[in-house]
Amino acid sequence: MKTHVISVLAGDGIGPEVMPVAQAVLDSACEGSDVELRWEERPWGTDYFRSHGRMMPLNAIDKMADTDAIFLGAVGHPEVPDAETLWGMLIPIRREFDQYINLRPIKSLPGVRSPLANHEGIDLVIVRENVEGEYSAVGGRSGVGTEYAAAYQQAIFTKHGVSRAVSFAAELASERNGDLVSATKSNGIVHTMTFWDEVVAEVAGGFPEVRLTPMLIDALSARLVQSPQSFDVIVASNLFGDILSDIAAATVGSIGIAPSANLNPEKRHPSMFEPVHGSAPDIVGRGIANPVGQIWAGAMMLDHLGHPDLAVDVELALRSVLSSGLSTPDLGGQATTVQVGDAIVAALAGK
Incomplete structure (x- = not known):
């Protein structure tokens, strides 16, 4: 036993x-x-x-x-x-x-009823990096109580952290249909997201059977509600993965399931x-x-x-x-x- x-x-x-x-x-x-x-x-x-x-x-x-x-x-x-x-x-x-x-x-x-007219055949997995990224505890406030009050939040992306998340996602994609989409925003977040893209490309290159598609988060979100069936495995940072997974859950009918x-x-x-x-x-x-x-x-x-x-x-x-x-x-x-x-x-x- x-x-x-x-x-x-x-x-x-x-x-x-x-x-x-x-x-x-x-x-x-x-x-x-x-x-x-x-x-x-x-x-x-x-x-x-x-x-x-x-x-x-x-x-x-x-x-x-x-x-x-x-x-x-x-x-x-x-x-x-x-x-x-x-x-x-x-x-x-x-x-x-x-x-x-x-x-x-x-x-x-x-x-289970879905808000989408075409909701049959949705079967995707979101792999979210879960311990670093945008949800760090590094930051603080200045000018508290004044009109110049400000808050600072430091996103933390390490090669070790991104690599192991992408490796897990690529391995999973290789066992499924071979399609891996990476959520990014490197056209606007110039440091962390360009770093994310570089590490994703490097790690995914070690999986020749996997087809990698980097996709800007806004376009990805729109496509996710229009055609969730077109996705197989999505890999994303802590914040992006958190949001995408709730959107995706809604496409199949309820976050409660x-x-x-x-x-x-x-x-x-x-x-x-x-x-x-x-x-x-x-x-x-x-x-x-x-x-x-x-x-x-x-x-x-x-x-x-x-x-x-x-x-x-x-x-x-x-x-x-x-x-x-x-x-x-x-x-x-x-x-x-x-x-x-x-x-x-x-x-x-x-x-």
């Missing part, structure tokens, strides 16, 4: 509502196999912040370091600034565990898996939160842990349920969070 220890951070808002549903689905997927998931609940987040003045305890990273993966629900509360919630939990985890790849698959799902993985590909540290949706405080306690993003993120976790067959089972089960018309209100249905989870468990039992 292979046992994986998973740190569970249900977090805020709808996180504690979708998390147990996803855990039940993953446990069901493992039944009858030689895989067992042992959940270690971590009661950290905004409630912890209110009591302790921080999102996690000082030894949080040490507590999670020996676990096999981190399963995150949602982070954020309207009464607490995002800078506190994100920089107090999400970003430290990503950086302390060197989760330098943010992987976001975007696929058309049966039974989108999963993501924060990966340390070499597995020297635990990776973290989370839905893209936020904490959705407007629907907390109503029992209608969409659990698909959390469940799909769990499938990605199973795949990363070395069980691609179980991951496929989960994805096929959730596709089967959605194709039947059963869904939560955000997708036009009437089902509750638990009803959707129960249906996916039933589909797994009948596979």
Whole structure:
């Protein structure tokens, strides 16, 4: 029996509502196999912040370091600034565990309405550099309290950081259709983006089977909403990848179904898996939160842990349920969070 220890951070808002549903689905997927998931609940987040003045305890990273993966629900509360919630939990985890790849698959799902007239056949992956770039902590303010107040934010791009993200993306593209698009803005951001382009070209040149297309971020965004089917793998910096992945999720119908993985590909540290949706405080306690993003993120976790067959089972089960018309209100249905989870468990039992 292979046992994986998973740190569970249900977090805020709808996180504690979708998390147990996803855990039940993953446990069901493992039944009858030689895989067992042992959940270690971590009661950290905004409630912890209110009591302790921080999102996690000082030894949080040490507590999670020996676990096999981190399963995150949602982070954020309207009464607490995002800078506190994100920089107090999400970003430290990503950086302390060197989760330098943010992987976001975007696929058309049966039974899910899209705002696009032509939305069939969307199947792309966004590879986002996840620990440096525009989201650095280097900067500050001057002239505070005067009419000359100013803020400064330093983007950090290293050859090491860009190279490993592009290498991951190129390897992924070589296993798919071979098309790799690089998001850039080198016509306007003269230092970091020209550097990005140079490193991307150098690294992608080592993958002769991959066709590289650099594309300005504005043109890329427009094409992404007009013809998402034309993309295979997109590699982008931290900021560009963050924005593009949410746009892409909207093309297939709802950000509530989108999963993501924060990966340390070499597995020297635990990776973290989370839905893209936020904490959705407007629907907390109503029992209608969409659990698909959390469940799909769990499938990605199973795949990363070395069980691609179980991951496929989960994805096929959730596709089967959605194709039947059963869904939560955000997708036009009437089902509750638990009803959707129960249906996916039933589909797994009948596979």
